[in-house]
Amino acid sequence: MFKFDKLVFGDAGWGDEFLIATLMTLLVSILSMGLGLFLAIITVWAKIIQNRITRFIANFYTTVIRGVPELLVIYLIFFGGNAVVMSIAKVFGYNKYIELNALTIATIAIAVISATYSSEVLRASYLAISKGQIEAARALGMNKFSIFFKVISPQVIRHALPGIGNVWQITLKDTSLISVTGLVEIMRQSRISSNVEHSPLTFLITAAILYLCLTTISGRIFKTLEVNYSKGFST
Amino acid sequence: MIEFLNSIQNSLIYKNFFLVLSGLDNTILLLLISLPLGFVLALLFALGRVSKITLLSRTIASYIFVIRGTPLLVQIYLIYFGLGSVKFIRESFLWYALKEPFWCGVIALTINTVAYGAEIFRGGIQSIEKSQVESGLSLGFGKFLLLRKIILPIAIRKVLPSYGNELILMVKATSLVSLTTYMEMTGIARKIMAKTFAPVEAFIAAGILYLFLNFLMVQFVKYLEWKYNPHLRLNN
Numbered sequence: 001m002f003k004f005d006k007l008v009f010g011d012a013g014w015g016d017e018f019l020i021a022t023l024m025t026l027l028v029s030i031l032s033m034g035l036g037l038f039l040a041i042i043t044v045w046a047k048i049i050q051n052r053i054t055r056f057i058a059n060f061y062t063t064v065i066r067g068v069p070e071l072l073v074i075y076l077i078f079f080g081g082n083a084v085v086m087s088i089a090k091v092f093g094y095n096k097y098i099e100l101n102a103l104t105i106a107t108i109a110i111a112v113i114s115a116t117y118s119s120e121v122l123r124a125s126y127l128a129i130s131k132g133q134i135e136a137a138r139a140l141g142m143n144k145f146s147i148f149f150k151v152i153s154p155q156v157i158r159h160a161l162p163g164i165g166n167v168w169q170i171t172l173k174d175t176s177l178i179s180v181t182g183l184v185e186i187m188r189q190s191r192i193s194s195n196v197e198h199s200p201l202t203f204l205i206t207a208a209i210l211y212l213c214l215t216t217i218s219g220r221i222f223k224t225l226e227v228n229y230s231k232g233f234s235t
Numbered sequence: 236m237i238e239f240l241n242s243i244q245n246s247l248i249y250k251n252f253f254l255v256l257s258g259l260d261n262t263i264l265l266l267l268i269s270l271p272l273g274f275v276l277a278l279l280f281a282l283g284r285v286s287k288i289t290l291l292s293r294t295i296a297s298y299i300f301v302i303r304g305t306p307l308l309v310q311i312y313l314i315y316f317g318l319g320s321v322k323f324i325r326e327s328f329l330w331y332a333l334k335e336p337f338w339c340g341v342i343a344l345t346i347n348t349v350a351y352g353a354e355i356f357r358g359g360i361q362s363i364e365k366s367q368v369e370s371g372l373s374l375g376f377g378k379f380l381l382l383r384k385i386i387l388p389i390a391i392r393k394v395l396p397s398y399g400n401e402l403i404l405m406v407k408a409t410s411l412v413s414l415t416t417y418m419e420m421t422g423i424a425r426k427i428m429a430k431t432f433a434p435v436e437a438f439i440a441a442g443i444l445y446l447f448l449n450f451l452m453v454q455f456v457k458y459l460e461w462k463y464n465p466h467l468r469l470n471n
Contacts (some may be wrong), residue, residue, distance in 0.1 A: 064446065067407075068442045069411075070420060078441075177306075201318075204312050215303075215305075
């Protein structure tokens, strides 16, 4: 039932393929988490500045993406992304066919999803900073940039770390959906291997164990970071 | 005006909308079975998780750990492709359910939501003040009465918002069942896409329907919160 001999490294088994697939999952997760955090910061900024239009756009974005299945968002970006990029390129006078590679599309798709979750976490932790802090910084004559980097960011990071840890877990698990685009990550690899070896159970359980390891290890890392960042605060 | 209406009727989104709508009942069918079942099982699992029987508590804890640590897609595939490849399951009575993508979807969704729900309910149960339980005990309540009259009502009320989140995640999760050839809204949208090569129109039609479904779910949870937490109502 469970064929251990199919998981050895080298030509006889799928061990090395799975190792590469795991690294691909990690790569997509890290890239899209980073891009997602960047998008989330823009979204939070759009929500907290007193501008009705930006706030509407940001709210529309987070509501729609969070109300629509992740799979649908991925399909939309995977199948519709090329058309969008080509129509943008046309504006700049480039008329040839453009095809984005699977990794780019995967990263963008997962980032767009993960940014909506991150933005809620970041917004909550921004609101948790007392106004007095920002006012005090202003009274000291700090400009906007140093207020952002020296007063707001360190506190937001401390407040947001547990929430960001959760978003990371969600993002990591969402990368499994990327398999529908053909990018060879853990899920796709397990489908390929089970089609070749006619033993889905073996490779799907392998995939489950790999995901479990990834989530557990990264959970530990986030715990350590949390302890590190809340030094001097009784939590 | 008439031309405008005609152009709407001929537009791809309009046509796709009704095609995708025909998959709505399949999506709702998945939810109608897995959500109530998941709710009841999650409550039982949460009670088992906080019980003093170490073996039971540990078993449920590891179940929750495994399910929450793996993607739902792996779980769906494991049940649909994985279990189907085992010979003695194919020969047992389980095969009647497991050969249907629908029942595989229901089983996977239930297994998934039970793990998340149990963790939510555990939080609710553990956040109950000790004094509430003690006053129940001092009134001579038995274990079952205590559970029925004090622990569960308070716990469920407390976790309504976070359980509402889980319900919305479940609505979104049903789209993954389409990958097991079950034709619900996402499956139909993908079929339309393959036929017409118009991905944006097909998926926007499906997206609108999912948004609507989630909107209904949010209103339902809001109503429950309003009904069962009267002390938190803003006006009167």
